[in-house]
Amino acid sequence: MTRANLDKQPHEVAAMFDDVAAKYDLTNEVLSLGQARFWRRAVAEAVAAGPGQLVLDLGAGTGTSSLPFQEAGAQVVPCDFSIGMLAEGKRRHPELALTAGDATRLPFADDSFDAVTISFALRNVQETEAALREMLRVTKPGGKVVICEFSTPTWSPFRTVYTEYLMRALPPVATRVSSNPDAYVYLAESIRAWPDQAELAAKLQRAGWQKVAWRNLTGGVVALHRGFKAA
Numbered sequence: 388m389t390r391a392n393l394d395k396q397p398h399e400v401a402a403m404f405d406d407v408a409a410k411y412d413l414t415n416e417v418l419s420l421g422q423a424r425f426w427r428r429a430v431a432e433a434v435a436a437g438p439g440q441l442v443l444d445l446g447a448g449t450g451t452s453s454l455p456f457q458e459a460g461a462q463v464v465p466c467d468f469s470i471g472m473l474a475e476g477k478r479r480h481p482e483l484a485l486t487a488g489d490a491t492r493l494p495f496a497d498d499s500f501d502a503v504t505i506s507f508a509l510r511n512v513q514e515t516e517a518a519l520r521e522m523l524r525v526t527k528p529g530g531k532v533v534i535c536e537f538s539t540p541t542w543s544p545f546r547t548v549y550t551e552y553l554m555r556a557l558p559p560v561a562t563r564v565s566s567n568p569d570a571y572v573y574l575a576e577s578i579r580a581w582p583d584q585a586e587l588a589a590k591l592q593r594a595g596w597q598k599v600a601w602r603n604l605t606g607g608v609v610a611l612h613r614g615f616k617a618a
């Protein structure tokens with residue numbers, strides 16, 4: 388069993404995802420109480436890619452987060468640094484162009500993609516701002532970024548209940564449905580340590596993204612941030 392710490396050494400994070408790959412999507416559905424599908428639809432609407440457009444889905448894991456772009460007729464490149472997640476993705480979706488790569492050193496040329504998106508993965512990247520700069524580098528001028536990540540519930544009573552739900556309920560539930568319950572202890576801890584909506588927006592701006600804005604989903608349990616590369 389591999390447990391990543393909050394200092395997120397990249398090899399520990401990759402090994403942790405290798406361990407959970409087989410049951411990753413099922414565990415997600417159970418722990419998000421079915422909200423995961425709704426969040427994925429919202430990401431696809433925000434990216435709004437269609438035929439003739441090239442989308443990079445970073446930290447794509449098993450490729451589940453890439454499917455809505457393919458369904459919308461865009462060409463999607465799912466990229467991840469966990470070989471276990473990529474192998475599971477290849478088994479389930481052989482048609483996807485799954486690609487191995489590290490978010491902080493992307494194996495793509497400058498100005499390649501119409502849109503770059505990352506769902507539930509930026510939190511796991513050790514150097515957040517390095518990844519945001521790499522995402523900017525590979526985006527075409529005028530192109531966009533959409534980040535889907537756990538965030539801070541806006542209504543304080545709900546925030547308290549949510550934090551209790553996360554810290555207390557998540558690990559015991561994960562023990563029953565996941566192959567690596569420790570990964571879900573890390574999940575709860577990493578959500579608590581993650582910057583709130585305004586702080587993440589500031590990081591995007593510092594990395595060079597323009598017209599940065601966000602939208603809360605499920606009361607701020609998740610936030611979608613977007614930005615544009617200067618035309």
Ligand SMILES: C[S@@+](CC[C@H](N)C(=O)[O-])C[C@H]1O[C@@H](n2cnc3c(N)ncnc32)[C@H](O)[C@@H]1O
Pocket residue numbers: 397400401404445446447448449450451452466467468469472488489490491505506507508511512513
């Ligand atoms: C929680 S999963 C999300 C998978 C998928 N995007 C989804 O929404 O289901 C996070 C993924 O980010 C990947 N990841 C974490 N750090 C990464 C990095 N530095 N470069 C590439 N992938 C990374 C992990 O390997 C893992 O597959």
